[in-house]
């Protein structure tokens with residue numbers, strides 16, 4: 001199928017040729033109607049077909065096309081009837097519509113620039129001067145004709161110049177020239193030629209002579225029809241902000257003739273005084289504009305350069321100096337630090353506590369705005385000459401020269417910035433910051449100093465929110481230790497140094513093991529056993545938790561399948577497996593678990609997954625979806641360390657949780673302090689209302705067991721019944737039938 005725009009171009013050229021044959025007025029009118037009709041159709045239908053925007057702009061040209069068409073048809077008859085103004089009454093509004101089209105299009109491209117506008121004005125002035133002196137003035141002198149008619153005839157080229165200027169500002173700001181743009185430029189040029197022809201004829205005293213004069217208009221029409229129907233029309237309305245050079249060869253082609261115009265006119269028609277005055281005034285204006293333009297271009301260049309420099313040395317979000325710029329400030333402070341005195345250069349690095357949580361709960365927009373607010377508060381908290389920087393993310397840096405007491409004051413001032421809550425997008429956020437601080441004498445290196453403060457800050461973070469840590473060299477060892485641990489852990493997963501221990505979950509009433517928690521163990525070949533409390537956080541930080549978690553889960557499910565097969569456990573016995581919050585952000589997690597259940601032949605009801613409350617307050621959506629999909633599989637979902645989180649309890653209703661594990665810290669307090677008892681009672685009451693199972697963790701004594709039983713907790717876990725042990729040991733102690741079971745019963749009996 002031939003493309004529509006080719007068909008339109010072919011029809012247009014053919015109709016023009018037929019028109020030129022001037023067979024008879026009716027055929028000519030038909031040709032004109034075909035061409036004009038095609039273009040009008042293209043303006044309305046093209047953008048709809050290819051989605052060229054803005055649609056309104058193209059509709060304006062469509063209407064301009066209709067009006068021009070009317071003008072062309074009317075002109076021969078109107079001229080014959082002695083009413084040439086009738087045709088102009090059609091044509092002139094068409095020009096305004098055309099102007100509207102360009103303005104709407106340029107605005108959509110957001111590419112109106114000062115130098116472009118000034119260039120247009122220069123060309124316009126020169127063109128206007130030329131067409132007035134060469135065409136309009138002679139036309140007015142033609143006798144036996146209304147001055148209005150004559151002046152109009154001479155002014156058409158001026159309209160074209162305005163349009164030409166607008167089309168040129170389109171081309172100046174276009175990175176490439178799509179076919180649509182080319183056809184539009186061609187159309188404008190043809191329109192100009194046509195109007196010039198009429199104007200010349202008009203200046204010689206006639207108004208309408210031969211069909212040849214109409215040919216440029218018909219072809220212009222055709223070219224303009226191609227523009228909206230060509231697929232590349234979509235490119236024209238797209239916002240284009242290429243850095244447009246203020247001076248370019250293309251522009252010179254336009255500007256040089258414009259500048260030369262006054263001089264050429266002075267030499268050719270500059271004999272009359274009136275003409276000379278006009279030329280002088282316009283010439284002066286053109287030169288002034290040229291000067292304004294030059295200044296504007298230089299200023300724009302300077303602004304752009306300043307902007308680029310600022311961007312490179314400042315944080316984009318807060319506008320504070322960035323790491324690069326602050327390094328030189330610290331260097332300067334170090335240079336000013338006196339050797340041997342009590343004064344040093346101090347560098348304080350601070351990180352917002354729980355920033356990730358804020359981002360996830362309230363969105364990155366709020367997070368960004370919080371960072372901006374913190375930056376402003378810090379900046380206004382210190383004198384201007386004191387360096388305050390943003391290190392990216394949620395970290396800031398303050399540097400100062402002084403003694404230890406000054407450093408303490410610095411810390412106090414920074415902490416003071418967090419006394420009041422931050423109000424960000426209508427949310428009141430009370431946050432704290434972790435501070436790390438380090439110092440150096442004149443021989444210090446800025447990078448080292450910053451790194452030390454950073455290390456101290458991470459140390460402070462690890463000790464809990466709102467902490468301040470002064471750097472000391474042992475921290476380097478801790479950092480190294482952590483890195484070594486990470487390497488060793490990777491190796492441990494590969495070398496099978498990990499194994500899974502099982503701790504029974506006991507039915508408090510009967511003393512029977514109704515399930516077990518799977519707890520990972522690491523036996524390091526040299527260091528011996530390493531606690532999961534140490535290596536799990538490292539695995540989470542190092543991105544190893546997914547791999548590690550997969551391994552533990554598969555190992556545990558394999559073990560459960562074996563125990564179920566050999567009768568060690570009965571059909572209701574379940575394994576509780578820890579799942580880290582990071583694992584739940586992986587959307588395929590439920591799919592993986594479901595496949596594993598099938599693979600090991602373990603029913604979903606025999607598996608519980610333990611997760612902390614932090615999962616429930618993560619608003620990112622992925623975790624929530626994952627939790628729902630897991631519940632749909634039929635596995636139990638338990639909240640681990642229940643009561644220690646800072647979240648409300650609303651999530652218990654919103655999430656498909658099946659039970660809670662009361663944190664050890666409450667169980668320890670049971671019987672001893674009244675408050676712990678109240679909390680546990682409240683948790684049990686709420687769980688009963690929501691039909692959740694309740695497990696008490698860390699039960700070590702019979703007193704604690706009796707206390708939990710008294711408040712209605714039915715399941716316990718803790719050293720009272722036994723620690724987590726290797727699978728063989730577990731099976732021996734807790735066999736569902738036979739001797740082990742009797743032994744277990746005896747054990748609980750004794751403890752009662």
Ligand code: C2E
Nearest residue numbers: 519520532533536552578579580698699700717718719724
């Ligand atoms: P958790 O999930 O709260 O596990 C309970 C911890 O309390 C275990 O420490 C357990 O040995 C210990 N415990 C049990 N009974 C008593 C008691 O009567 N008294 C006292 N004082 N402690 C008791 P463990 O095995 O060192 O694990 C520490 C933490 O490591 C776990 O806390 C859990 O958060 C994490 N963890 C362990 N295994 C895994 C795992 O496979 N995956 C993940 N993601 N985390 C795990």
Ligand code: CA
Nearest residue numbers: 517578610640
């Ligand atoms: Ca647990």
Ligand code: CA
Nearest residue numbers: 640641661697
């Ligand atoms: Ca726990």
